[in-house]
Amino acid sequence: MMLTDFKRDPYLRLLRPLVEAYLAFYRVSSRQIEFMGVTASQFDVIVELGDVDGMTCAELSKETLITKGTLTGVLDRLESKGIVQRQGVGGDRRAILVCLTNEGQQLYKHVFPTHADFLRPYFKNALSQEEVRIMTKYLLRLRDSFEPVASGKEKTSWNNIRD
Amino acid sequence: MMLTDFKRDPYLRLLRPLVEAYLAFYRVSSRQIEFMGVTASQFDVIVELGDVDGMTCAELSKETLITKGTLTGVLDRLESKGIVQRQGVGGDRRAILVCLTNEGQQLYKHVFPTHADFLRPYFKNALSQEEVRIMTKYLLRLRDSFEPVASGKEKTSWNNIRD
DNA sequence: TGACATTTGTCCTAATTAGGATTATATTAC
DNA sequence: GTAATATAATCCTAATTAGGACAAATGTCA
Numbered sequence: 001m002m003l004t005d006f007k008r009d010p011y012l013r014l015l016r017p018l019v020e021a022y023l024a025f026y027r028v029s030s031r032q033i034e035f036m037g038v039t040a041s042q043f044d045v046i047v048e049l050g051d052v053d054g055m056t057c058a059e060l061s062k063e064t065l066i067t068k069g070t071l072t073g074v075l076d077r078l079e080s081k082g083i084v085q086r087q088g089v090g091g092d093r094r095a096i097l098v099c100l101t102n103e104g105q106q107l108y109k110h111v112f113p114t115h116a117d118f119l120r121p122y123f124k125n126a127l128s129q130e131e132v133r134i135m136t137k138y139l140l141r142l143r144d145s146f147e148p149v150a151s152g153k154e155k156t157s158w159n160n161i162r163d
Numbered sequence: 164m165m166l167t168d169f170k171r172d173p174y175l176r177l178l179r180p181l182v183e184a185y186l187a188f189y190r191v192s193s194r195q196i197e198f199m200g201v202t203a204s205q206f207d208v209i210v211e212l213g214d215v216d217g218m219t220c221a222e223l224s225k226e227t228l229i230t231k232g233t234l235t236g237v238l239d240r241l242e243s244k245g246i247v248q249r250q251g252v253g254g255d256r257r258a259i260l261v262c263l264t265n266e267g268q269q270l271y272k273h274v275f276p277t278h279a280d281f282l283r284p285y286f287k288n289a290l291s292q293e294e295v296r297i298m299t300k301y302l303l304r305l306r307d308s309f310e311p312v313a314s315g316k317e318k319t320s321w322n323n324i325r326d
Numbered sequence: 327t328g329a330c331a332t333t334t335g336t337c338c339t340a341a342t343t344a345g346g347a348t349t350a351t352a353t354t355a356c
Numbered sequence: 357g358t359a360a361t362a363t364a365a366t367c368c369t370a371a372t373t374a375g376g377a378c379a380a381a382t383g384t385c386a
Binding site for chain 2: 006009010011012013014015017018019020021022023024025027028065116119120122123124125126127129131132134135136138139140141142143144145146147
């Protein structure tokens with residue numbers, strides 16, 4: 001994280017507001033999600049798998065921003081809850097296809113809109129649509145500064161996150 | 164976290180850029196900090212204790228944004244490394260005062276400026292000073308939306324974070 | 327002063343987190 | 357076609373994460 005003592009620096013003063021805003025969001029969001037019986041990471045996986053036939057672990061990792069080591073455990077718990085299912089994928093015997101079960105689909109249809117409705121007012125009360133556009137632009141510039149886009153060959157692999 | 168499927172919503176579309184920017188920063192920053200032999204959370208504690216006589220756990224928790232349950236363990240590890248020290252504080256036998264040891268002070272004087280210099284270019288390359296000001300304003304509005312300031316009596320307690 | 331609530335820090339638990347090692351499979355280069 | 361390399365997913369580890377329970381100390385209020 002970092003924190004208090006960068007207040008004077010004209011650039012690093014952004015750091016604490018960034019962490020504070022993210023953590024405030026994350027903690028409120030996570031607590032709400034857990035009322036629905038899943039963790040925040042599990043929720044991310046469920047949302048990602050909704051409306052898709054299935055995804056490979058590498059794809060899921062890239063979309064959910066969960067690193068590979070973490071993802072295995074998250075999927076284990078979702079599988080033991082009967083929410084997702086791992087199947088082989090034709091053509092590559094290394095990969096697996098992670099899919100929602102019927103129960104998982106039901107859950108998705110409930111939790112996704114519910115949580116979207118829960119979160120929206122927090123953003124709406126803080127920022128106008130125009131401000132959202134501006135902030136999005138700045139945030140993406142910041143992201144790209146820390147994590148330059150791999151210009152070369154498209155990597156479908158873990159490398160998109162790291163390693 | 165959350166993720167991909169809010170792209171259309173005029174407010175929730177901010178969510179993914181926020182998470183991506185924060186995580187990109189956090190991962191780069193953490194890896195760099197760990198090269199110096201401490202974790203990101205340990206670094207936060209060290210930075211907070213630099214230039215201070217000592218802080219109580221509640222104060223440290225508020226400043227570092229580390230929740231109480233986590234903080235105990237972080238302090239345990241810092242103490243066993245000889246970086247911090249817990250002492251009793253006069254006047255309240257419940258509280259303890261966490262201080263940097265001499266070794267901890269030395270470490271602080273090295274790691275703090277080193278890491279500041281490491282981080283600065285990432286921000287500088289992404290945003291102008293004016294953009295930093297604007298973004299700070301928006302981030303704080305977002306934070307306050309998720310975590311309203313307790314208008315009433317100042318709470319010095321864990322409640323500032325949660326519970 | 328006594329009852330009652332609050333605060334402080336620790337302990338405990340389930341889960342996440344990230345990175346490195348590992349095994350199995352694909353892909354590439356020669 | 358085989359050797360070298362890269363990728364997929366899992367396993368392993370140390371550490372963080374947050375919340376609830378807890379005991380001790382302090383504060384409040386009648």
